[in-house]
Amino acid sequence: MFPHDRAGILFAMSASGARQDRLPTDRRAAGGSRIMKARFLVFFALLACLAAPRAARAQELRDVRLADQIAAAVTGYTHYTIFDDIDASVENGHVTLTGKVTMPYKRGDIEKRVTKIDGVRSVRNNIKVLPVSIFDDDLRANIARAIYRSPSFWTYAAMVNPPIHIVVDRGHVTLTGVVNSPVEKMLAQSLASGRGELGITNKLRTEM
Structure with missing residues (x-):
């Protein structure tokens, strides 16, 4: 074997040994990198989990504020009367309007x-x-007079938006809105009865 051949073999062995020495270190580095990535993923997942309820709560509060603004917009409408009744539900800013009005416009x-x-x-x-x-129109007027001319409801009658609404649909009467007490709720129904209606549904709430 020539000297330069021996040197070549020694160099090759030395290089091979160096690669073998470096291999575990490289593997440890790669493993550490994967662990760090996994930790970051877990960290961001936890942040997302914590942020989700806060975001949902914030949206709920925005929906509540929107509902208040919608109520103000409806009651502030010039042609909205005690013979109309509108409800609104809000979910993530999407509004659904329900209820009944006396005129298409x-x-x-x-x-x-x-x-x-x-x-x-x-x-x-x-x-x-x-x-x-015409029958429904007369029924509305008669019931409104009976309720709001009663001394028990004079305070309500003086309001810009009286709280008791009288919805008449083909002779069927529905009382909606808000009163102070269960006694007032029953009194309103009593005053509305016996006016030629085909039936009365009392949906008055006592939340004032």
């Missing part, structure tokens, strides 16, 4: 007012228009 006007509110993403208009009926 009210349905469109109310939707437009709600759509303009900042934060409203969409509006689903499920408001129904009550049928035109």
